[in-house]
Amino acid sequence: MTGQRPPEPILHLDMDAFYASVEALREPSLAGKPLLIGGTGGRGVVASASYEARVYGIRSAMPMASALRRCPHAIVRPPDFAAYTDVSHRLMELLRSVTPLVEPLSLDEAFLDVGGSVRLFGEPPRIAADLRERIADELQLPASVGVAPNKFLAKLCSEHAKPDGLKHLPVDGVTAFLAGLEVRELWGVGEKTTEQLHRYGLRTVGDIAATEPATLARIVGQAAGAHLSEIARGHDPRTVTPDEAAKGLSAEETFETDVDDPEILRTELLRLAEKVAQRLRGGGVAGRTVTLKLRFANFQTLTRSRTLPTPTDQATVLHREATALLEAQRLERVRVRLVGLGVGNLVDGGAAQQLDLLESDRWETLEHAADDARARFGDTAVTRGALLARDPRAGPGPDEGWPTRDDTRGG
Template sequence: MAPAAGRAAGCTVLHVDMDAFFASVEVRRRPELAGTPVIVGGAGNRGVVTSATYEARRYGVHAAMPTARALRLCPTATVLPGDMALYTEVSRSVMALFRSITPLVEPLSLDEAFLDVSGAGRRLGDAVAIGEHIRARVYDEQGITCSVGVAGTKFVAKLASTRAKPDGMLVVRPPEVMGFLHPLPVNALWGVGPKTEETLLRLGLRTVGDLAHVPARTLQRALGAAAGTHLHELAWGRDPRRVVPDEPERSTGAEETFSSDVDDPAVIHRELLHLSERTAGRLRSIGCLARTVSIKVRFADFATITRSRTLGTPTDVGKELYDTARALYDALGLERARIRLVGVRAERLVDAGAAHQQLELGAREHGRRDAELAADRAARRFGAGAVRPATLLHRSGRPGGTGPRAARTGGRGHPEG
């Protein structure tokens, strides 16, 4: 059927967002959970929700909420720990689908991306037809749903996909932008966090339309020159940014919050090893090497410090990340400090295929990387944790219940739709 005339006139930008991505992948793996509340995240007193199905969200459950609170709101929910390797694999397949449609794909996280489809119309139809095509193929090939925003700018397309959730598509053509934007609350604008929202509400500005009709100079005096100008432009639907394909990930890592504060260096060392292994696996999955390793340490009073070190040679080997992370931690001289959270991060990433490598590597380094690649293959076949260092075999069962319960990992973050 030919597309309706003019239904996508002036629209060349798509924002595609997977619906409750992590939770949806888990339900795909366990179809008996379909239609039930499912929470992905850490268990225990300090666990944090990473994702939740829409059945759980109806009870008020949302990402970044403590799992204990989520279970009070929705006691019938199934809590699953999550499998980042699986989510990464599904994400790579989805992004490959996008790139089969247009080379102009800008991933924002594992579960969302902008697409510029201005060059794909002759082959696939207008932006609406392409959005429908994407939604159908994601469902057919991955067994999960996505929502699509179609507009003339990135900003409006992203807002449209949010309004289309779950499992929908919303088209906002240029003549419709003001009618779409101006009734929205001011916190719908990019750059309006809680503090800025409080300032705007004090000025009596509750909707985007209210803000749009305030002179730019007034906003600049209240919010600062840059922020005032930025919000004034967005309120009138002006967003000149183009879709930037394949923006390289700048960093990736993992962190863990302990179920109770830890003051045993041996426990911290084991956790740093676990996090280093996870981070190295993530590096290998995205085809990158790290030039810099950093650690994060959060104390019982929530004070947080970070330290970093640049490596002589970029790496994706967990043992090498761990050696650096442990040295950074030991150099802090914390002794019996009570630790709430530790994290390991790989930074200044470079493409593994193009990176300059030393011509001669010792047999030990070769053997270590080969072993970790074999562990990657086992994880893909048998699940995360199928192969791990002997040091970590009893990690979750050590005395005192100090095993970590909540985890967060990612390159630029993984917002859940």
């Protein structure tokens, strides 16, 4: 083993149907059955679907009602983000035992640069195989891995390796591999871009690679054309960025029926503030920017933000600021379909100091005591009195939590 940097140093690891797989591990009777994770209300969506459910054409982000029409006998479970986060922490620790260059993309997905690990662990395909074996042994979960020269190609390979597989793309095989793929498999190519390319007879990645960049620019625009020209040839200059700090945490709720009562919205914001604050404290971070998100009955979405003088991880502060943003909109009984609360500009939790130290200490003590009680006795052990009479129109919250992505593209 020379220890020189290998030509295919990048791995993309993606857990298979992560939420559904975790639930089946917790409840073994669910294994091998069509299982859906998500909300069951009228506006609930599928957060994750087992592969037994996918044979019916069910995919993530599909309305739950549509999924159940396709597979009436599917089993539905609500998401448990605390459980998924716990497994994710163990997964990331396992990945970092191989290389410090781990870039998490979500709870169940990460890029790894193993170029400096070959002297200890062997060539990248060997490292990938060993990781999959360790994940199966230590977490009892399936994972798919792509091994390639860069991030774009590694992610493409992991998608082609699913489910529960490994695909290694050597440098000298990149052109042939890409040539026959459909254009929609290129990073950044959505439905509209695919239609545009098809109108000009460009249906495969090979077609894109054979087209002059100037021609692509005329079809999809200068920036998109240059991007397509590069990735169609397998070029991607991005590096693996380890431990990139989270940009923000959020939670949101889609109501069963549209809400036009400001009091209900304020109560729901309190529940969301509690949830986001718990996650901030659990992650050891605090945030300065509070964002309110509203989606109206006509699907128009409004976001408003406010930056605090000092960071916070307290639900009381988050609720106060979000409520102030809500009241500033003067909605006057406008029907609201979705409400969300987010926190950005995250810093280390030690910076969470309010100007009113006495008030801060009192609420900080209470909220940390509540965290301890929930950790010992479950999430429902402690709640605020204002939330006990929560409006029944609020759904089960399939959109709650960070991140919301599980397996949108076949994971």
